[in-house]
Amino acid sequence: MKIALHRLAHTRTGDKGDVSMISVIAYRPQDYPFLAQELTPALVAAHFSALALTKIERFELPALGALNFVLHGALRGGVTRSLALDAHGKTLGHVLLALELEVEDS
């Protein structure tokens, strides 16, 4: 069965130039290993395929139950040049929470 990331984690999104940073923080520490295994950079990049990312990095913070994704080229030139309604990309973190992850039936 599938579970929405929104039920497992919360996010906050920031930006620097043309880079969007999205933290994904597990509500429960015991869910972190599952998130670390399943929420791969490739999966996140595929979820944001419309953004034409040039590079994606993921930093792991197990003590905080958090993953920090750094999406390069996400903001069409950055807040000062973008034509998007949300030029900062502030809404991207919650768009990420719509992602569904496969969990084993128990």
Added chain:
Amino acid sequence: MTGGRHPGRIRIGCGAGFSGDRIEPAVELAVHGELDYLVFECLAERTIALAQRARHANPAAGSDPLLSARMRAVLGTCAEQGVRIITNMGAANPRAAAAQVADIARGLGLRGLKIAAITGDDVLEAVMAGNPPLIGLAGRVEDLGRDRIVSANAYLGAAPITRALANGAQIVITGRMADPALFLGPLVHEFGWAWDDWTRLGRGTLVGHLLECAGQVTGGYFADPGFKDVADLARLGFPFADVTLDGGCHVSKVTGSGGLVDVRTCTEQLLYEIGDPAAYLTPDVTADFSGVGFVADGPDRVLVTGGGGRPAPQDLKVSVGYLDGYVGEGQISYAGPNAVARGRLALAIVAERLKLTGAAVDDLRSELIGVDAFYAAAAEAHGQVPEVRARVAGRGKTMSAAEQIGAEVESLYTNGPAGGGGATRSAAPVMAIASVLIPRTAVSPRIHWVTA
């Protein structure tokens, strides 16, 4: 040892996290926070370039538009309680800002207040002469176009703030400075940390990073109803940190204020706008947040553990502001049955019109927005999208080309699909920002004094 109001610790509050931030929470902090320092962080990437243009037009202008309102609101209380104020509201004109604050102080009957203005972040001349390569963009500074460049400001470190405080400043006003440095400066002054004590500089930078967006660590930008509930956001309290000699701290807020400080709000803010948590670059230190932990320690009070640092980068980052064409935009809404189809037709018409008329527009963006702005409950009942708002934005080579985008959207009233309503349009020049590096040696911060 510290000269603060609380034995063994310094209490530093944040009264603004951006230039348009609420003012009452800062007053609440000043009155009830028992602070040693109140910091206002008000300078976004682009703000200083816009302020620089204002200063070109009027030599007394170029500081933060809310400087006067904020200072009138807190100056009396801060002077009375001995709370020192640090802010980057000087923007493109810290000296004029200091003079303005002195006037306000005198108007409030406050005499003898020592105000320090810090300059030296304006490095336009050095950047034009050095023509360094752009970061993340092809080419060098000159490729942006000499006549289009408006400003170049280096991110200064905390040292001039520390120096100003050591010389008795009660108010310190800066222009471009690394945001956490506004907090690190007073901590170095109070605790006497060495400028190569990387661990403590890293921790002091962590304090600044957690506080610098004000309400974002006290429950602002956090609520997600049913998942992360926050009480009383309309009366959100702003944060303070109680910092100790080793650079450790507690984060909290004034009792009775709205909002929430817990491990989750602190974790979100720790990771806000950072790349590699082990290498957060500032002019003062390469801070390491990778080992930071949070422990709940009472209601709305969190203990921050860990954090460290390594030597600071050799070069300073500079934001170069330059004019980059014009952006025009128009919006119009369609509601009721078949709204999506009419919205898409509208977008197609505008794109074709701009082509037909040869408008000097490129990089056109077209989209549909909408849920419940147009009484469209009836359509929703039929299982259709109730309404859409068609939005077209594009880059124009000239202002008139940019204006044409909104004009084409507006003309959909009588020339487009049936039932368009609520059209809006705008056009404006684009102030873009590019980043370059400059050697530290090319930057010399200065302190100017004004006494009220």
